[in-house]
Structure formats: C-alpha cells, structure tokens
C-alpha cells in the first residue's frame with residue numbers, strides 16, 4: 041500500500057535527475073509565491089482578518105501549544121489516513137474549506153476567473169472533498185463536473201430572501217453536491233482593517249457573484265438583467281447577502297430544505313452544538329472563519345468540547361491549519377475531518393489546480409510521516425491521550 045509520504049521520496053528522487061520541486065514546500069513559501077501573483081487588494085483580502093488579526097494568529101499558534109507523544113517500534117510502517125463521513129469512505133481526512141474569492145485567485149496563468157473550477161480539479165485529483173462557497177465566480181453547475189468522482193459540498197450563505205435560499209439549495213442538489221454547509225458566522229461582514237484601508241472588497245466590485253446572477257429567483261428580483269445593469273445586480277446582492285435576522289427558529293426551515301447532509305459552520309460553543317443536534321443537523325463545522333469575522337479564542341481551543349457535545353455526530357474543523365502536523369493534532373482533538381483554508385487558496389494563486397494539489401500533497405505527506413514516525417498507523421489511534429499540553 042502506498043503511503044502519502046512517498047511524495048517526500050519522490051521529491052528526492054526527482055532531485056537525482058535534476059528536477060527541482062515546482063512549488064515551495066511549506067506555508068510561508070506558498071503565501072510568498074501567491075503574493076508575487078496577486079494584486080495588493082486581493083492579497084490583503086485573503087491574508088487579512090478581523091481587527092488586529094490576533095485571532096487568526098492565535099489560530100495558528102494554538103497548534104503549537106500541543107505536542108505529540110512519540111511511540112517506538114509500533115508497527116506504523118504503513119498508514120491508513122482514510123475516514124468515514126456521511127456513509128462514504130474518503131482516502132484522506134482533509135477537505136477544502138469554502139473560499140469565496142478562490143474563483144478569481146487563479147492568477148498565475150494570467151487568465152483569472154475559473155479558480156472555483158481549479159479548486160474542484162484539485163479535489164478531483166486528490167480525493168479531498170471540497171466545500172464550495174456561495175460566492176463563486178462560475179455558477180455552481182459549471183463547477184460541479186470538475187469535482188469528478190470526489191464529492192463537493194455546497195456552502196450556503198443564507199440570503200435574507202427565503203425563496204433565493206431555497207433556489208440555491210435546489211440547484212446544489214440538482215448539480216450533484218453531496219451536502220449543504222450553512223455558514224452562520226457571516227450574517228454581517230467582520231471588522232477588517234486591511235480591506236477598509238483599500239476601501240474595497242471583491243464582491244462589491246461585482247466579482248464572485250455568479251451563483252446570484254445566474255439564479256432565476258435573484259434575476260426575478262431585478263428590473264434589468266445583471267448583463268444590462270451589473271451595478272444594480274451588485275447592489276441587489278449587497279441588500280440580500282446579510283441576514284441579521286437568521287435565528288435558531290429558522291433551523292427547522294433550513295432542515296426542511298434538503299435531505300442531503302446538513303452542516304452548520306461557525307459553531308464553537310457546546311450549547312450551540314446541542315441546539316443544532318436537536319434541530320436535526322447531520323454535522324457540526326467548528327470554525328472561527330480563520331479569524332476573519334468575530335475576534336475570538338482560537339477555534340482549536342473549542343474543538344474538544346464541541347466534539348464532546350456532538351456526541352458521535354461528525355465534527356469538521358478548520359482555522360489555522362498550516363502543516364500536516366496541525367492536521368494530526370486536530371484529528372487527535374476529535375475532528376472527523378480537517379479543513380484547509382488559506383493554504384490551498386495560495387496554492388490556486390501560485391499554480392491553479394496543480395498548485396492546490398501540491399499544497400494538499402505536502403500537507404498529506406507531512407501528516408502521514410508525522411503519524412508514522414510517531415508510531416500511529418491509523419486515525420483511530422489519534423486520540424487526546426497522544427497529545428501533551430505545552431505550557
């Protein structure tokens with residue numbers, strides 16, 4: 041059986057024949073490579089976050105407060121990193137977190153605009169499922185086929201127009217998405233000084249709104265078509281995007297929209313987990329949006345209590361994962377699957393689908409080696425007991 045860490049050996053073997061790695065091999069390199077391609081406004085939009093950015097920095101540092109206990113002679117020469125999620129077996133414990141501007145981040149080849157499809161192709165190539173944002177540059181129907189055999193999930197920003205929300209869900213079902221992820225932490229935009237400094241954000245420039253402008257319900261709300269009056273369509277988007285009135289009372293309606301697995305993203309408190317579970321959701325997605333929305337404690341610090349409250353229900357996790365070691369720690373703290381955010385975004389920027397695939401391969405190789413060299417052969421062996429708290 042092949043291990044993901046064979047990627048490591050492949051790099052050295054290629055070196056013997058004079059072929060050097062096409063892309064950097066660690067987070068700082070991916071971000072630096074992406075930065076050479078992106079304009080400042082888009083780079084800051086992706087790299088930045090809420091307030092003084094202590095939350096996003098804290099997400100990353102939280103992983104360093106945990107160490108892994110090494111076990112020797114443990115027979116971990118072959119590893120199994122596969123997981124089970126909603127009745128399906130996945131070859132890896134990773135997934136692509138939704139990034140609402142990935143559709144315009146595929147800048148390396150000079151022809152930006154199909155980054156959602158590039159991300160989907162990276163998912164298809166690796167078997168890593170992708171959660172695709174409501175905010176796509178191509179309509180969801182054009183992105184879904186690029187996922188190939190790998191399932192994609194549709195992330196719903198619930199608009200303040202119920203018929204539009206229902207239309208999105210119907211379209212996602214028809215396009216073959218395997219689940220609906222409702223993001224709860226973005227009913228209003230966070231305080232983001234970097235974007236405020238530029239006085240700019242991509243969606244207000246009419247970007248990444250294809251799921252809206254292609255939607256019959258959204259179009260029916262406009263006096264002129266988005267093609268005739270793009271400015272009015274963007275304004276209509278701005279008026280419908282925020283949904284401050286959404287409450288737990290709406291969960292019954294959200295649940296009624298689909299029989300696909302329904303997940304709630306942005307849940308960090310165990311009481312909210314229990315409420316979600318009582319409301320019939322299928323999975324919890326523990327995340328603080330990569331520190332882009334509310335300032336909060338590191339998402340990782342919430343994970344164990346969220347997992348305990350979920351009581352067997354799958355818990356997806358993201359926020360601050362930068363290395364394969366982080367992946368192992370999140371799994372040991374109880375995550376069912378671990379979401380990759382900015383790292384694959386930088387991958388798309390530095391090399392489209394190939395760049396994102398490379399990022400995933402690096403993370404998987406490092407996670408696999410971390411497990412193997414520490415003596416853990418399967419994800420079932422990654423439990424809280426294998427971690428040591430570093431003061």
Ligand SMILES: Cc1cc2nc3c(=O)[nH]c(=O)nc-3n(C[C@H](O)[C@H](O)[C@H](O)COP(=O)(O)O)c2cc1C
Pocket residue numbers: 085086087096099137138139140141173174175195223305327328329330331332358359360361379380381382383385
């Ligand atoms: C540029 C950018 C755009 C994002 N867009 C969305 C989005 O459309 N929907 C959503 O639920 N989360 C969105 N997120 C949050 C991610 O899904 C994820 O929670 C976060 O990136 C994880 O943190 P990390 O980037 O530190 O790994 C976005 C994140 C970034 C960086």
